[in-house]
Amino acid sequence: MSFAQNSSLIGANETPEAQTRLKFLDCLRLVERLHRRMLDILKIKLDQTGLSDINSVQALLLYNIGDHEMTAGELRSRGYYLGSNVSYNLKKLVEYGYILQERSEHDRRSVRIRLSDKGREVCQLVQGLFDDHLAHITSGGHLESEEIAELQSGLKNLERFWSEQIGFSTL
Helix, strand or coil, X not given: CCHHHHHCCCCCCCCHHHXXXXXXXXXXXXXXXXXXXXXXXXXXXXXXXXXXXXXXXXXXXXXXXCCCCECHHHHHHCCCCCCCCHHHHHHHHHHCCCEEEEECCCCCCXXXXXXCHHHHHHHHHHHHHHHHHHHHHHHCCCCCHHHHHHHHHHHHHHHHHHHHHHCCCCC
16 A cells, blocks of 8 residues: 555544654655655756756755855755765766866865856756745745744754754754
8 A cells, every 4th residue: 555545544543643653754755755846846947948958956956055165075964965976966067167166275185166157047047946936835825934934943853853863963
């Protein structure tokens, strides 16, 4: 039985603990699915603007770098990027002119990265998309500001809990 079928069986005869468990598992699946949907929407926006040389993961990576200058390791440790292919994506973004890189003066093994003008344009495109979606979400009655604040608080609490479980500190 799939989770969707299983979660539809929640009823009055389920214990509160069982209902909470199913809701928690549904939340985990929703977070993953929402991230994939956001990447799909971002890909559509990239295609509409003719940016076919980068993918949605790379565009999100550029957005998360923003105005910061950092190393690839800092990018991962700040939680801006997940995945084993960060080096590949950074290499491609440098190759396509979206990211500039330079060796650290103090540690020649360390490479610092920052956005080029072309990368900042993609960052602004993503920011505009997110701003438009937020406006539609709040004005269309999908979520109220208070609900967004509650959602953020709950997700931060979950992140903090999981970070504690693996010994990481949250930023």
